[in-house]
Amino acid sequence: MQAWAPGRRRISGILLIMKNESLAGYREVEHAADWELEVWAPDLVGLLEQAARGMYALCGMRVLGEGRQRxxxxxxxxxxxxxxxTFLNELLYLLESEGLGFDGFDxxxxxxxxxxxxxxxxxxPTSKEIKAITYHKLQVRQGAGGLRVNIVFDV
Amino acid sequence: MVSLKDLHKISDYEWEIPKSAREDMRVPVRIFATRRLLEMAMVDESLQQAINSATLPGLVGHVVVMPDMHQGYGFPIGGVAATRYPEGVISPGGIGYDINCGVRLLGTRIPVDSAVGHLDRLVSALDHYCPSGVGTTGHLKVGEKELADVCREGSRWALKQGMASEDDLRRTEEGGRLEGADPAAVSKRAKERGRAQIGTLGAGNHFIEVDVVEQVFDAGAARAMGLAEGMLSVQIHCGSRGFGHQVCTDYVDEFQGAVKRYGIRLVDRELVCAPLSSPEGKAYLAAMRCAANYAFANRQVLAHYARRAFEESLAGKVDDWHLHQVYDIAHNMGKIEKHTVEGEEVTVCVHRKGATRAFGPGFMGLPEEYRAIGQPVLVPGSMGTASWVLVGTQTSMERSFGSSCHGAGRTMSRAQAKKRVWGEALRKDLEGMGIHVRAGSMAGLAEEAPEAYKDVDDVVETVVGAGIARKVARLRPVAVVKG
Structure with a gap:
């Protein structure tokens, strides 16, 4: 991580969630023991952003108002x-080791x-512990509306 | 999708998926389950994952699946797979992210009746001394050099800190220390995560539970373990915390490249592996052993603080407040062991993921007092339900690589459990049953509701029916600290 500095609140990216018809989003999928997210977006950067937002939502992370950083x-x-x-692992590490979360993605x-x-x-403080992001059946799929992936988190 | 038609019934408690079921299987899959448990397992992917695991290079015998099986990632939870050493492979996903997640059982001579009025204070003290929850840090923080000592020494490090006794170590799997741990094989990031988390429970399904020994089934074995009906006992369930999670994450990532270098074809990327003889395989084994030793030390520190909580709450109120170690056993670990396969003694790397080592009588690695009865097997039930103390058998050595079940096994997703169960209502229900509860999160409590799990008694009847374990005692909870 580089160049952290206080800054003004700015939320970039699209956050359209929980509706299949949305262009980009995520939703929780039933999994017997762990957590699974289905994530979709028009392109790969959108998919990465939605996956990050979905992971934060799963573990109950909120960015607190004070001390904004970039x-x-x-x-x-x-x-x-x-x-x-790798991207999600980096975010998970920053959350656990430095207590940092993000809501602005460029x-x-x-x-x-x-x-x-x-x-x-x-x-x-988060309500749930994510141990790891797994590769189980992980495959980014191309569909009519863009990209789609299912991610299994070990919890 | 696997169906009953794909399985050969060996007995009421044992089934097999033959190697011919899928052309890429290298060994058959042996399942310990009743027909009912098998049908329950077929609603998720556990058997499919067992078949996938049976494709790994260097496997010997069978891939074994326990009755508490449920869907995992890559390997099923409740799976055992042995690869020939050193020609076969080692798979980090076959051991899991929470390396050496395990259970410690401590016994007491405290009659439950004499402690009933003090349980609320006791559970508060346990909650205070044994921090739980997401990313929690403990009362200890070790420096870099000391962390390397933890990695190498495991529970022996805690002994040097005055937080263990020689008896604790004697009654821990491998004496609480795996040989061959090398801190140089562990990333800086894993070390950073590990330094502040020794002596913490974590979250998820981890817990400290105070139980009463409800029924003894084998008086001789119970006596050897210091367990008697009506007396309190304590179970500690946790693992290697962020340290182990990071070790597994690092090597799952590194092995993505290794499988290409060694020409290993995978049906699921979470099954990534490397030859045990390769530099990558050796490095993972050395790092995994560090995490295993970290977990042994972690449970030892928690036991030390549990003793403090007992002293603070019960000294002067009961005749003898002391806690003695019954056993400490891993259920997520990779071990180099010798087993007899098709009449030949072979050295193998046994991957146990959600399965407990269950060595039978005569194993020289057991404390002397357990050699005649077999190794204690600790099977915690779901929250609010019974737990079991079993022992391993000669049959487990012959049929399951000396392994048995590790718990009840989930049947309901966490999301479903949260929809059906309200954490606060569950807490009240448990308290109505006389179980004192401290939980970091009510949502987390709901996810671990008893109805989200199989009946642990059914699981135990299966392993006992199959002959891979024997009953010693059944425990009933009276207080729980939930991560």
């Missing part, structure tokens, strides 16, 4: 599924990889 994550290029897992993909400009701040 920062940047740079992740090397990888195939889509690995990039998704994501850019290039040949070099993912550049994620993030905005957020201190996170509320």
């Amino acid at each position: 920062g940047e994550l740079n992740l090397p290029n990888a195939e889509r599924e690995r990039l998704l897992v 994501l850019e993909l290039s040949e070099a990889g993912l550049r994620a400009r993030l905005e957020g701040g201190k996170a509320s």
Whole structure:
């Protein structure tokens, strides 16, 4: 994580959730023991953002109002599924180790990889513990409306 | 989708999916279940995941599935898979993210009747001394060098800190320390996460529970363990916390590349693995052992603080407030062991994911007083229901790589449980049953509601019917601290 500095609140990205007809969103899928999210978006950066928002929603994270911060994550290029897992793992690590959560996402993909400009701040205590983001049946699928993926979280 | 037609019935408690069921299977799948438990398992993907696990390179014998099975990620929960050492592979997903998640049982000579009036104070003290909840930090914070000692020494580190006795270590699987742990194989990030979490329960299904020994089935074995009807006991269920989660995360990621380098084809990416003889395999084994030792130390520190809570709440009020260790056993671990497969003694890496080692009588690694009865197997039930103390048998050595069940096993998703159960109402119900409850989150409590799990008695009757464990005692909860 780089260049954290206090800043004004700015929420970027689209947050249209819980409706199948929405362009981008996520919803919880029944899973016997762990948690599963179905996530969809028109493109990969949208999918990454919705997956992050969905993960935060699952664990009950809220960004607290004070001490807004901005920062940047740079992740090397990888195939889509690995990039998704790596991105979520980074966010999970920042949440657990530094208590930071994000609600502003400005994501850019290039040949070099993912550049994620993030905005957020201190996170509320979360109600659920996510141990890990798994690769179980993880496959980004192309559909008529864009991309779709199911993610299983170990809890 | 697997159906009953795909299974051969071996007995009322044992079934097999033959190797011919799918062309990529390397070994058959052996399932310990009654027909009813099997039908319950067929609503999720556990058997499909067992078949997927049976495709890993280097497997020997069978992939074994326990009656408390449920769908996991990659491997099923309740799965046991043994790969030939060192030619076979090791799979981090076959051990799980919570490396050495396990159970410790402590016994007492405190009659429940003499403690009933003090239980509320006791559960508050346990809640105070044994922090629970998401990302919780404990009363200890260790430096980098000390964390390396924890990784190498496990429970022996706690002994040096005055938080354990030699008897505690003797009555812990592997003496609370796996050989071959190398902190250099652990990432900086895992170490950062581990430093502040020793002595914490965590969240999810982790707990500390005070039980009463309700019924003894094997007086000799119970006597050896210091368990008697009507006396209190304590179970501690937790693992390696963020340290172990990060170790597994790091190696699942690294092995994504390793499978390509070694030409291993996978049906599910969460089954990633590397040859045990490869640099990647060796590094994971060394890191996994660090996390296993961390978990042994974690449960030891929690036991130390549980003793403090008992002293604070019960000293002077009961004749003898002390807690003695019965046993501490892992149910998410990879171990190098010797087993007899098709008449040949082989050295294997046994992956147990949601399955407990259950070695039979005569195993020299057991404390002397347990060698004649077999290794204690601790089977916690769902919250508010019974738990069991069993022992391993010679049959478990022959049929399940010396393994047995680890709990009740979920049947209902967490989302369903939350929809059907209101945490606060559940807390009141439990208190109405005389069970004192402290929980970090009411939603978390609802997710762990008893109706979300199978009946642990059915699971135990199955492993006993199959001969892979014997009953020693049944425990009934009177107080619980829930993560």
